[in-house]
Amino acid sequence: MTEPWTVKYRPKRLEDIVGNRKAREEFLKWLQTRLSHKGGKKSALLYGPAGTGKTVTVEAAARSLNLDLVEINASDKRTSQVIERIAGLATTQSTLYGGKRLLLLDEVDGVNLQEDRGAVPSILKVIEDSAYPVVMTANDPWDPKIRPLREVSLLIRFRRLSARECLPFLRRICELEGVKAEEEALRLVAERNQGDMRSTLNDLETLCVGRTMLRVEDVAWLAWRDRLKGVFEALQQLFHSRDVESARNLVEEVDVDYETFFEWIYENALHQLKNPRDVAEAMDRLARAQLLMTRMKSRQLWSLLPYALELMTAGVALAGKGGVGYTQLKFPERLKYLSASRKTRTLLSEASKSVGRVVHASSAKAAREYIPYLRFILKAKREDGLRIAEEVGLSKEFLEGLTA
Template identity: 40%
Template sequence: MPTRRLPWVIKYRPKRIEDVVNQDKAKELVIPWIRSWLEGRPRKKAALFYGPPGSGKTSMAEAIAHEYGLEIVEMNASDYRRASDIERVAKVAASQRGLFGRGKLILLDEVDGLSGLADKGAIEAILSLINITKNPIIMTANDPWSPSLRPLRDAALMVEFRRLTKTMVKRVLRRICASEGIKCEEEAIDFIAERAEGDLRSAINDLQALAEGYGVVTLEAARTILRQRDRVLPPYEVVRRIIISKYAWQAKRAANLTDLAPDELMQWIHENLPRQITHPEDLWRAYEALSRADVFFGRIRRTGAWDLLPYAVELMTAGVALAITKDMKSKYRWVKYSFPQKIQLMAKTKEVRAIRDEIAEAVSRHIKTSKRKVRADVLPFLTVIFQHGDPAYAAAIAIGLGLGDSSIKYLAQERAPQIMKLVAAMKRELGKIEREEARRREEVKKERSVTKPATEEVKGAKKEEKEKGKRKRRKKEKPAGRGLDAFFKKG
């Protein structure tokens, strides 16, 4: 019996930088950066490799170490929370490379495991590591965009790793087949690559499972063995898949690929929908579906009726995906997703909550509903209008509700400057009109005081007229004219 073979993902790991495929842009950033370190004048002390799983981030770090003769000192997710591990690495980081000693490369793998509030300490520890280090630090992350990772993003050279193309995945698989001397059906390779969706690690693992389990790599074997296994994906990836689904079943299946609770997943969809989808009608329909899902969640929470869950999930997945009909292209754009506000807010300052409250207060006064309802049902639409609608319309709303700059910034985000400018312009315009009216009023008054001096008699007559007018108005549904109009007509 042959001994258990080495996992192919390790056996075929890139040894040199040139073996890392499909990541030329990343190399263009990384090679000068590591050189700058070796020449003793690094601009950034750390680099953050980010991108989908199985795209070569860890491999690249290892290839760099190999190629430049550096010794890797590694730390990963389970170590960050132990002070002793951090200390161990910090000591290495701070030590200057001896005359004959090998240089070190510090690899902090998967730092996005550290996103919770509880990990604040660990993030601070990494930051001070970056400050004191005399050796290059490479961090990796699938999703580097959570707010708590911000300090790390700021401190590091950001290097994006692209999802591998299917062609590239197939090429690597074929190469492995050749070097292992196994016959692989082209259809099987295609099947595996399709399933892997750019994750080369999972593709290689699938290939090995087939080759060792079946002895052959055929489409039939692939279908039999590989169907069951589903993978867990990061939240933003699941949201992306739900949105790009063409069919209801695809969207529902995507929702199974996460370990988020369903209502948390809904927060993610809710937050990122307007980033991906821009056509107002599409957005409207998608938010309709989401808000109905939310009603179900509310009922489930209140009554514990878990049998309603499938409806909620159906609405927030298939309901959202199929709502997009006007601008199909927007589904496939690459956009950065972000953490749900609702979850983010808990970590954020009170300030943001105060702003939301202020807006909710203003709106609820206008449409006479509770602030809570406004926050849940109206604010999302307002953000859509401010971020994607007609800016002039948004500005008019801002004036109508008397929103201040901070509220506009909150609602419009990047578009805030544009809308604030429009608000200022409209206010100037309104001011002009008001001043003009006041001026005319003043003129008419003057004219009258010249032509008809107000004697007691006239005053009395006027009073009577006024009373009559009031009575008339009460009877009639529509007065002939009111306010300024009436004033000018009489004059």
């Protein structure tokens, strides 16, 4: 199984991390001061929005200073127990090879005081007693429950990353993945995620699956993201569900119409189902579902709809006997082709009308006989072709499509 891009491209060195340079430098300076026992606060609290590089900064700093990083997720149920266990370790022992340690208490604003009342005092105690620097991270440092921790710490703020900061990083990843991406497309992905690099990378990966080009129009559908979240969830449930009832209900729960949902299922069944026999079975049921839908529309036989829906949901869910893979869900190619070809058709029909007007022919005849000839002229003698096109009043967009 391949790793997700957030893991694959997780920065290893401090200088590979995008943005927040001041915060990173401040943290490194504090860390070096603490390690050389030259004063400074005993703990640092890195805070800011999700996916801005707080945790990776700590990990990369530990690596670059050769520190043994002890990482504890503070939102764990038994934080105080874990902390007490490692507290002794932190105060007394050096590492096996005499190296130095750094303690990371990740996501301290996630401590659950109901389940673990002693969490904050025990973290405070570790900060007091520790011979090693202690660093914490939080999304919301103003959360009252972590006030005692905030008060003893050096606060370092991480800000959302700007699209401009993210672009070079995204561009490099696309290069490494062999995807030619339009600058504007990458900018859209970054902007939509508002400085959260984790979700930016997740989106970019979803968009790039199985393609070598990423254009603006491939990204435009991100605008539907909130609706798509629902579609993603529904598809996950569909491929993992084993009973007719819950699979069938998904059509009502999902926020797209049943024909769009059909396209999503059709596109993803192929990638999600591991066993070729299951895929064949799923495709067979989808084909029958589509047959019913076509018949239903042409003969107004609406009573066929429930059968079609049942085949495309429960029929596919029950086909997955041989297991389901954990691959990224894909946006249905056919939906993209449909909208792309709709655009081409509109351009062609406008152009045929213009040509028809000039040559006194119907637009059908213009499309059939004159436009192919124009294409030929454009290829053979571009300047002549362009002059004719201008005279006829053809749009630049249409000409680009014609000679592409």
